[in-house]
Amino acid sequence: MSERVAVTGAFGYTGKYITRRLLEQGYEVITLTGHPNRPDPFDGRVRAFPFHFDDEDALTDTLRGVTALYNTYWVRFNYGTTTFERAVRNTKTLLRAAETAGVRRIVHTSITNPSLDSPLPYFRGKAELEESIRASRLSYAILRPTVLFGAEDILINNIAFLLRRAPFFVIPGKGDYRLQPIFVDDFAALAVEAGAQSENITADAVGPETFTFEGLVRLIAEKIGRPARLVHLPPRLTLWTARLLSALVGDVLLTREELDGLMSNLLVSSEPPRGKTRLSDWLEANREKVGVRYASELARHYR
Ligand SMILES: NC(=O)c1ccc[n+]([C@@H]2O[C@H](COP(=O)([O-])OP(=O)(O)OC[C@H]3O[C@@H](n4cnc5c(N)ncnc54)[C@H](OP(=O)(O)O)[C@@H]3O)[C@@H](O)[C@H]2O)c1
Numbered sequence: 001m002s003e004r005v006a007v008t009g010a011f012g013y014t015g016k017y018i019t020r021r022l023l024e025q026g027y028e029v030i031t032l033t034g035h036p037n038r039p040d041p042f043d044g045r046v047r048a049f050p051f052h053f054d055d056e057d058a059l060t061d062t063l064r065g066v067t068a069l070y071n072t073y074w075v076r077f078n079y080g081t082t083t084f085e086r087a088v089r090n091t092k093t094l095l096r097a098a099e100t101a102g103v104r105r106i107v108h109t110s111i112t113n114p115s116l117d118s119p120l121p122y123f124r125g126k127a128e129l130e131e132s133i134r135a136s137r138l139s140y141a142i143l144r145p146t147v148l149f150g151a152e153d154i155l156i157n158n159i160a161f162l163l164r165r166a167p168f169f170v171i172p173g174k175g176d177y178r179l180q181p182i183f184v185d186d187f188a189a190l191a192v193e194a195g196a197q198s199e200n201i202t203a204d205a206v207g208p209e210t211f212t213f214e215g216l217v218r219l220i221a222e223k224i225g226r227p228a229r230l231v232h233l234p235p236r237l238t239l240w241t242a243r244l245l246s247a248l249v250g251d252v253l254l255t256r257e258e259l260d261g262l263m264s265n266l267l268v269s270s271e272p273p274r275g276k277t278r279l280s281d282w283l284e285a286n287r288e289k290v291g292v293r294y295a296s297e298l299a300r301h302y303r
Helices: 014-024 056-063 084-101 121-135 155-165 184-195 213-224 235-249 256-263 279-285 297-301
Strands: 004-008 028-033 047-050 068-071 105-109 139-145 169-172 201-205 230-233
Touching: 004 014, 014 028, 014 068, 014 184, 028 056, 056 084, 068 084, 068 184, 084 121, 105 121, 105 184, 121 139, 121 256, 139 184, 155 169, 155 213, 169 213, 169 235, 169 256, 184 201, 213 230, 213 279, 230 235, 235 256
Parallel strands: 004 028, 004 068, 028 047, 068 105, 105 139, 139 201, 169 230
Antiparallel strands: none
16 A cells, blocks of 8 residues: 655645655655645545644544645735734644644745744744744654746746736846745655655755846846846835736735845855756746746635
8 A cells, every 4th residue: 555645735836746746656645725626637646635724633634644744835925814823823733733643754845044033924934833843743854945936836927927018127126136946846856855754854945046136037038038128116116016016917916025035135045956957947948938827826825
């Protein structure tokens, strides 16, 4: 009988890549998700269970017999009753349920440069969860990615979308802050490899290329064959522009916290890159597809 593992969000973005690799390696995969009725891209091979964050016993029952939990659950911003505080609380419930159910190992998706002192709730919440995992009975691999790129990505896709459609592209501030994107399937490979090990690991998961934000926008423009008509604006005005565009596309394009995180150089690592795929090569191979359609966070998680 094959070993049973659980992936949060197996029908979503990162979780789907992790799941594909686990299935290829012969694992039985179940998923915990907020959308258990979404079509299973794995032809019914992955059983879906609701998150049950409000019913720890039910969550524990779902996890019985699972050896490893691959956790991608998190929220991008506060929206209505969905908040970072709640996501921290929900993840702690998930950790307790995993412990009670006898799960051996957790592979947890964090973020580069999390900090308990961070003024940014995304980075602070991730740090708090890392602490909880280290204090738990679970053996753990904590992986800290930066921006993940791939076919279903939001950030890089929507930069390309704006470069294709808008008369100009706003660069917040000088645009000299850096980021080190990692290919989503490289991240999945690291996660699956880490799941099979037993020692406790905390490692950054970043790609081989580092860009300034302006350099990244110029690269995307070059690859998709559009002019980079860049306008530098102070962060506050950038956010106003983003709000206007958000209203036009019916989404939340960029939050103040995300902009602060980006401009604070938190999406780079001092560790050696663990991802191999170069964003520049991936853009070249996907130049006809990237940014052709807008990728909406709200459509993905709130509708
Ligand atoms: N995407 C990036 O560029 C990036 C960069 C750095 C770190 N990360 C981290 O990587 C992990 C996976 O990110 P992803 O972009 O691949 O996420 P995702 O697949 O869109 O979502 C991951 C999981 O979180 C749940 N979720 C997401 N937003 C939610 C919301 N607003 N309300 C309720 N549940 C929500 C999803 O629920 P469903 O199963 O219902 O879809 C899914 O189970 C996260 O921990 C994130 O912090 C992502």
